Amino acid sequence: MPKVNFRLDGTLYAALTRRARGANLSLSGFIRQLLEQAVDERKRYVFSSQDEILATSIQILSIVATSVGQQSPKALEQGMAQARAILAERGLLGGEDAL
Incomplete structure (x- = not known):
């Protein structure tokens, strides 16, 4: 599986971490689902x-x-x-x- 690294500012990181915790997901799992939503041709909501x-x-x-x-x-x-x-x-x- 390919690996992607990128930097986030502190505010975005904190917000993503809170949302991931609220969805009971790891930060990586939450971001993976957001990325899947971004490339979904049917534009359906991932969650x-x-x-x-x-x-x-x-x-x-x-x-x-x-x-x-x-x-x-x-x-x-x-x-x-x-x-x-x-x-x-x-x-x-x-x-x-x-x-």
């Missing part, structure tokens, strides 16, 4: 095997959040703050108020 699980999880969490919010707005607020912190730690928020 599509997890899309169904993600969609189902979002639906379930939305139902739970609605229920918790109706019963205890303060508990919902605390849960959302925790979710923001976890997502930020993994580099999965687009901005400060993405959630």
Whole structure:
């Protein structure tokens, strides 16, 4: 198997490392999948095997959040703050108020 070496700036390296950790992949495995996506003629999303699980999880969490919010707005607020912190730690928020 051919080997490729290249340099990254610190910010990009940190972001890729967080995203790889969030996807439960090694950095090399994550970058390999990104490169596969870049050359895929059908332009499909490489991580599509997890899309169904993600969609189902979002639906379930939305139902739970609605229920918790109706019963205890303060508990919902605390849960959302925790979710923001976890997502930020993994580099999965687009901005400060993405959630």
